[in-house]
Amino acid sequence: MSKLGNIGAKLHRGEVSYDFIGKRKLWFSISIALIVISLGGLFARHLALGIEFRGGVEYQTDVKVTSSTVGDFTSAVKATNAKDLGDPVVTTVNDNKVRVQTRPLSQDDIAKVRSAIATEAAVPVDKVSTSQIGASWGSQIANKAIWALIVFLVLVFGVIWAYFREPKASMAAILALIHDVTITVGVYALIGFDVTPSTVIGVLTILGYSLYDTVVVFDKVRENTRGITGSNRFTYSDATNLAVNQTVVRSINTTLIALMPVGSILVVGTVVLGTGPLKDLSLALFVGIAVGAYSSIFIAPALLATFKEREPGMQALRRRVLAKRGATATTASGTPVPVAAGAAATIVNEPSARKQDRPKAGTPVTSSRPVKSSTSAGRPQPTRKPRSKRGK
Structure with missing residues (x-):
């Protein structure tokens, strides 16, 4: 098995783990910065609408x-x-x-x-x-593109809600999709590529790709969190983080395989052809696939965990798990030491006990181990003679 395959197997089994959910503030900060840059480019430079939209x-x-x-x-x-x-x-x-x-x-x-x-x-x-x-025809095309995007988002919200029976999962997925669209549109504004019907097709395509990746992660989250409130082992964030670790290698592999041909099409459409629908479609796909993979790993699961952790049941679970993990043992100096659950009774005052049991100088050492009696139930036990005294 390759090195990457070994890492993926260890991540799936939970032998190694990266704290994706615990660093959610970092990922949210990066996304906010990207969105601000995208919106700044959008309002400063505006979209270069193709002739199909402006007439x-x-x-x-x-x-x-x-x-x-x-x-x-x-x-x-x-x-x-x-x-x-x-x-x-x-x-x-x-x-x-x-x-x-x-x-x-x-x-x-x-x-x-x-x-x-x-x-x-x-x-x-x-x-x-x-x-x-005509300008009116271009306006109609633009309105239809916006309506297509709105209908797509509404259907996505309903389908995810029906599949996971969890409105918070739908909300997290929709916010991740809006995140992807905003950054993709911002890149278009900053680069200055024309927005054509091919661009709209590309945006809708990458939304579907991003949604597919997000649903795979959410499905693993649902599997890991089934019946979680009846246990004190993991919080919802812990189970979500495990799900991301179990699917991250798959997401990376899928993204890289998808980006290679799309990147080739982008180079051909930009450098060789110079213009046309191929360039517009490939740019939307390339940016959208990369951003969609990022949001599926770092943004959507973190949003879902944030929403779920606000529920009273999940807050009670978190308190129980932290209380269980917070069991402490006291050393001879009285310093509390955090220990794993169930291990506190075995190490409490252990150094002190060893000190008390240590014999003083000049005192005969007696073993505290039980000595086997020569009799058992009043019957003598056979003894074994040395080899030199055994008869032939």
């Missing part, structure tokens, strides 16, 4: 792409002085195509921009393709 006109034509292509086409489009043109978005596709996106324009301005692009690319006007997306 506009898109032009594409074949051209030999050079280092000055983007600047040349940007200047050519601005020179048309079209009304409400704004800043056109010029991108290259591979090394033989250019794409220009503008705000919604009138038919006359669309023709002027199309002619300017054809002139700059040195191609006939009919070689420049155009597609128009």
Whole structure:
């Protein structure tokens, strides 16, 4: 078995353990910092909504792409002085195509921009393709994406509640999903990638992935906490921490295996293709899978343990467990020493007893061990002769 496999087996058996739940304040602090950075980037830079959401006109034509292509086409489009043109978005596709996106324009301005692009690319006007997306249609797409996200979260809450019969588990899972979405959207705002329908698909996909990982951990928590109030061995946080340790290696392996192909697609979509739905989808998947694995290990179980520890029954269990662990033994100097449950009676005043039983100098030493009698029930016991005196 590999070294990682040995560690996983020891974690599952509880032979080694990392205190994930005990360090919950650290994980919460890291997540709060990431969320603040994400929200700061979102409000400072805003999302770069694709043309599908904000509406506009898109032009594409074949051209030999050079280092000055983007600047040349940007200047050519601005020179048309079209009304409400704004800043056109010029991108290259591979090394033989250019794409220009503008705000919604009138038919006359669309023709002027199309002619300017054809002139700059040195191609006939009919070689420049155009597609128009109305602002109202883009608004409808954005609203539907938001509603899809809301419906998804509501269904997730209901399904987890029905499966675990525990509203606190649903609440912890939903908060973890919101955590994942916020950080993913913040990364999009900071990097400046366009938000397209492919991005929405990617976000919904990573939510499902994160939820799957969280449910696996919660299922192990339910197994470890079944009938926990009838025992004084573990608190709810202890059982939850054991569940995380038992599933952490599996979560890490699954995440790494998923990130490798998604990372390859991200590199191809960004470096090779330059733009398109592949880049938008792969970025959402890459960021979401990584953040989802983090929240499934560090955030969702810690939230669940925090919620459950507030229940009166769990608080009473915690007091019993701590009282049991707090059994102490007193040394000869009177210093209390914490000991394991059940061991206090065997070591209380043990050093003192040894000191009292120690014989003084010059005093004959007598054994305190019982001496076997030569008779048993009045009958003499046979004795064994030395070998030299035995008869042949």
